Amino acid sequence: xxxxxxxxxxxxxxxxxxxxxxxxxxxxxxxxxxxxxxxxxxxxxxxxxxxxxxxxxxxxxxxxxxxxxxxxxxxxxxxxxxxxxxxxxxxxxxxxxxxxxxxxxxxxxxxxxxxxxxxxxxxxxxxxxxxxxxxxxxxxxxxxxxxxxxxxxxxxxxxxxxxxxxxxxxxxxxxxxxxxxxxxxxxxxxxxxxxxxxxxxxxxxxxxxxxxxxxxxxxxxxxxxxxxxxxxxxxxxxxxxxxxxxxxxxxxxxxxxxxxxxxxxxxxxxxxxxxxxxxxxxxxxxxxxxxxxxxxxxxxxxxxxxxxxxxxxxxxxxxxxxxxxxxxxxxxxxxxxxxxxxxxxxxxxxxxxxxxxxxxxxxxxxxxxxxxxxxxxxxxxxxxxxxxxxxxxxxxxxxxxxxxxxxxxxxxxxxxxxxxxxxxxxxxxxxxxxxxxxxxxxxx
Numbered sequence: 001x002x003x004x005x006x007x008x009x010x011x012x013x014x015x016x017x018x019x020x021x022x023x024x025x026x027x028x029x030x031x032x033x034x035x036x037x038x039x040x041x042x043x044x045x046x047x048x049x050x051x052x053x054x055x056x057x058x059x060x061x062x063x064x065x066x067x068x069x070x071x072x073x074x075x076x077x078x079x080x081x082x083x084x085x086x087x088x089x090x091x092x093x094x095x096x097x098x099x100x101x102x103x104x105x106x107x108x109x110x111x112x113x114x115x116x117x118x119x120x121x122x123x124x125x126x127x128x129x130x131x132x133x134x135x136x137x138x139x140x141x142x143x144x145x146x147x148x149x150x151x152x153x154x155x156x157x158x159x160x161x162x163x164x165x166x167x168x169x170x171x172x173x174x175x176x177x178x179x180x181x182x183x184x185x186x187x188x189x190x191x192x193x194x195x196x197x198x199x200x201x202x203x204x205x206x207x208x209x210x211x212x213x214x215x216x217x218x219x220x221x222x223x224x225x226x227x228x229x230x231x232x233x234x235x236x237x238x239x240x241x242x243x244x245x246x247x248x249x250x251x252x253x254x255x256x257x258x259x260x261x262x263x264x265x266x267x268x269x270x271x272x273x274x275x276x277x278x279x280x281x282x283x284x285x286x287x288x289x290x291x292x293x294x295x296x297x298x299x300x301x302x303x304x305x306x307x308x309x310x311x312x313x314x315x316x317x318x319x320x321x322x323x324x325x326x327x328x329x330x331x332x333x334x335x336x337x338x339x340x341x342x343x344x345x346x347x348x349x350x351x352x353x354x355x356x357x358x359x360x361x362x363x364x365x366x367x368x369x370x371x372x373x374x375x376x377x378x379x380x381x382x383x384x385x386x387x388x389x390x391x392x393x394x395x396x397x398x399x400x401x402x403x404x405x406x407x408x409x410x411x412x413x414x415x416x417x418x419x420x421x422x423x424x425x426x427x428x429x430x431x432x433x434x435x436x437x438x439x440x441x442x443x444x
Contacts, residue, residue, distance in 0.1 A: 159211020
């Protein structure tokens with residue numbers, strides 16, 4: 001199907017049932033990630049910046065309450081989701097569509113409520129369209145650019161598409177919106193922020209900001225077509241199956257708040273903990289065999305949340321000690337836990353040639369724990385949980401949401417959010433869900 005036709009003419013009724021369910025569970029997972037991310041210093045800084053710089057408007061800083069314009073809301077909400085590395089992603093994009101798509105859709109729906117039909121069905125349809133376009137744009141960019149760019153570089157196109165649909169742009173305006181977003185999307189270097197972790201993260205908030213800006217500019221006559229990753233002739237095979245192949249069903253979901261490259265090792269450690277339960281104080285050495293990119297995550301003494309999330313030794317040690325890895329294990333005082341630091345410094349990373357050959361289609365790790373009393377426990381070949389081949393169930397993802405929300409919003413509010421997302425297809429107005437997301441956290 002032609003992209004412009006898919007973008008403007010797809011209706012909720014035409015979406016297959018598995019796609020509808022996936023859109024809702026993606027939304028809930030992103031909201032849970034935003035709840036946890038709001039506790040980070042990164043989020044506080046970007047929200048304060050957005051409130052000061054983009055004040056005035058009908059969009060909202062979620063779990064904060066301040067009203068700002070849609071460009072600032074897309075930036076701050078997207079960056080907050082990005083601050084906690086536990087949201088969905090796609091293997092072939094090596095990144096995350098939803099972290100930009102959801103904030104962009106929410107911002108334009110809130111600020112354009114008088115001009116668009118703000119129903120739950122329409123909002124979910126916009127999310128699906130954003131994922132479908134964003135994932136393909138990501139694959140296209142990786143196929144045509146030499147550098148490994150952050151997710152914002154390509155999710156900007158998806159965000160512009162959502163705005164174009166919401167504002168009812170014509171075909172030519174839509175082309176320009178996509179072209180502007182491609183040109184101004186943040187083509188930032190992913191490996192730089194992995195080797196030198198900072199609050200830059202994966203660029204999703206900047207991609208959302210660029211995409212929303214592109215749609216609004218195109219609506220006012222600003223030009224920028226063509227988007228090469230969309231209209232390039234040698235890329236047509238990526239776009240011709242729109243409406244037939246649903247890429248949103250190919251997503252993975254993360255159980256741990258850490259870079260996906262560390263997730264296989266996390267699962268290997270979890271397996272050893274479940275099956276053998278070595279007390280952390282008896283662990284003398286941990287050896288992790290994995291692929292090259294994962295061995296780059298070698299930050300055993302992270303000073304910041306960002307360094308902890310682009311680390312493998314520290315989160316693995318934290319998970320062995322605490323049993324899981326969420327915001328509480330990588331924010332604030334958790335970063336100076338002497339038990340975790342001591343164990344992290346006993347983690348050794350080894351590059352494995354066969355695992356290198358399997359990457360990026362597959363991520364593997366093998367974890368071996370050596371105890372001080374001479375015992376050895378090995379995980380075998382570990383893969384991440386939540387992969388499309390072995391997905392987390394909807395019930396597991398709802399449990400993940402409750403875990404992320406625990407202590408930060410009341411249990412009643414958490415359950416109300418779950419119910420609102422479940423009921424969204426029948427809701428005549430998505431603003432009921434938004435109202436649950438606006439008040440500040442109660443336990444931050």
